[in-house]
Amino acid sequence: MAAMAACQCSMSALSLSSSSFFGQRLFPPASLSSPQIKSTEKPCMVVMRLKRWERKKCKPNSLPILQKMHVKIGDTVKVISGHEKGKIGEIIRIFKHNSTVILKDLNLKTKHVKKKGARARARADNQGPIHSSNVMLYWKEQNVASRVGHKFLEDGTRVRYLLKTGEIIDSAENRKRMIKERSKKTEEAVAAS
Numbered sequence: 001m002a003a004m005a006a007c008q009c010s011m012s013a014l015s016l017s018s019s020s021f022f023g024q025r026l027f028p029p030a031s032l033s034s035p036q037i038k039s040t041e042k043p044c045m046v047v048m049r050l051k052r053w054e055r056k057k058c059k060p061n062s063l064p065i066l067q068k069m070h071v072k073i074g075d076t077v078k079v080i081s082g083h084e085k086g087k088i089g090e091i092i093r094i095f096k097h098n099s100t101v102i103l104k105d106l107n108l109k110t111k112h113v114k115k116k117g118a119r120a121r122a123r124a125d126n127q128g129p130i131h132s133s134n135v136m137l138y139w140k141e142q143n144v145a146s147r148v149g150h151k152f153l154e155d156g157t158r159v160r161y162l163l164k165t166g167e168i169i170d171s172a173e174n175r176k177r178m179i180k181e182r183s184k185k186t187e188e189a190v191a192a193s
Contacts, residue, residue, distance in 0.1 A: 100129035
């Protein structure tokens with residue numbers, strides 16, 4: 001008790017005047033300070049935070065982590081879920097950072113283009129991406145959709161094959177055939193235009 005009374009007495013003896021450090025303001029009043037300099041940068045009032053599941057996974061060098069995919073450009077696939085379920089198409093583009101693919105003439109999204117100047121208003125059909133887990137490799141000759149397996153041939157090359165039929169997808173003959181078909185299509189398109 002006595003110690004408490006002594007402590008209170010010493011605290012009351014300590015007075016904070018306006019000239020002491022504890023009594024001073026951190027910033028001088030606006031009337032005493034020099035004229036304010038306005039910054040050229042506009043302060044960002046809205047801070048947008050992405051949810052944990054919306055953020056892209058990145059490597060230490062800030063580049064996105066690329067996912068391994070079971071399909072490649074030029075593969076024929078069958079859509080196994082979604083509103084395009086059951087349709088068959090060819091992959092024309094792959095996005096590895098979010099594991100999506102674009103199929104030729106499937107998953108069309110309509111975009112309305114506004115009239116501007118001499119250009120008339122129009123509707124443009126764009127191909128939307130489909131997640132790679134919603135497509136399955138398709139073999140036209142046997143009309144079968146199958147999962148993909150990987151194996152090594154006698155010469156040591158790693159190839160993909162269909163698990164249901166055992167058909168090798170990445171053989172040299174198949175690749176050459178795909179390249180020839182693609183070059184014929186581009187030549188026909190150039191000749192037509």
